[in-house]
Amino acid sequence: MKELTLRSDIVIVGGGAGGLELACKLGRKLGPTKVTLVDSRLYHIWKPSLHEVAAGTLDIHQEGLSYQMLAHDNGFNFVFGPMTALDAASKTITVGAIVAATGNDEVLPERRLTYASLVLAVGSTSNYFGVPGAQEHTISLNATEDAERFRLRMLRLMLAAEQEHEEGRGTGLDVVIIGGGATGVELAAELREASGVYVTYGFDQLDVRRDVRITILEGASRVLAPLPEKVSAAAADLLAKRGIRVVTDCRVTQIERDKVTDKDGNVYRANLCVWAAGIKAPDLLATLGLPTSKGGQVEVDDRLRVKGAPDIYALGDCAACVDGNGHPVPPRAQAAHQQADYLVANFVRQSKGQAPQDKPYEYRDYGSLVSVGQSTSVGSLMGSLRGASWFVQGWMARVMYTSLHLMHHRAVLGTMRTGVLALARFLVRRATPLVKLH
Structure with missing residues (x-):
């Protein structure tokens, strides 16, 4: 078969929060002959909502946004497939073949894609820190298929626990x-609420707090360690009120099929185990011949250009970027959003033959919000004064947390369609079960 070679001025690899926003905003300004997005999946979901998919309170088939649809509506080109190699000298990337899920039929061949500018936005994956059994016996919420696999396994375990109780031998599940x-905090809270909802749909033999036991194991001295202590204390209190056990200063040393062991020899029974203890850059980055940090991220300068490769950029979790004070930019959605906006301005100037903007990229921390179930959130908001922050909790924090998701959708769908989509979801939730039961 003849090798297929495509070309685009700006190629963006990775359709996560930052990569997709960059593609949509550039596509609307420059058009499909200029902008191409490459991703190994056909649809996009906002990664911070994966814990809701895992708990069953959010249906992935309703939440997912088709990249092909987004490309059509926002004026960029979409190439389906994983990036497998980079030839920086010839400014070419290789996009791997797509093979049918059943059988070995090749749906799409391997392709070459040449670029004038390349943006790496491939996100992150789980870091297991060499813990024996972690990769084999845990589920990490890196992608939609992970969240769906967790949800189905949780549903099967609850069905089994319900059956055991009917037979008079129930032990529940851990x-x-x-x-x-x-x-970890968001998933635990969402699971507690979801398990309570399942009981109303026929799992009436189960007592939620007695039979669905949820434990968080944290290596630091408190949950949400990077956030202010007041936020951490409020989250711990909300978890305790929901009957969720939290064990701090706990370093896991071994994970087996049905149990977890820590450094002190304590054993925790586990029918289902989730790994949410850290992230790292995808292994692909180490094979591209680009400079990488100790954590595997691509090293970039203060203009988000990969060091030693001025035509290649990186943003989001996969970029080793520092702020004006020399501190690493945290792997958060707000950082990816800011970096995407910075690159949009530069690429638009470049398309007009203008010099790049003079100022370097500067990360601004607007605070953090953490969902603790469907009805409340906690967090801190950063003020304009250096070091000033405000603690927020409850209904108002929940509204602000939800607005972050809507802001992302507005960036890729526009204001009108985001409003219609929000209304549609509100109506659908009143016509379907509160959790996905199949």
């Missing part, structure tokens, strides 16, 4: 979440 960061 869910262990390793890592008390935002993902």
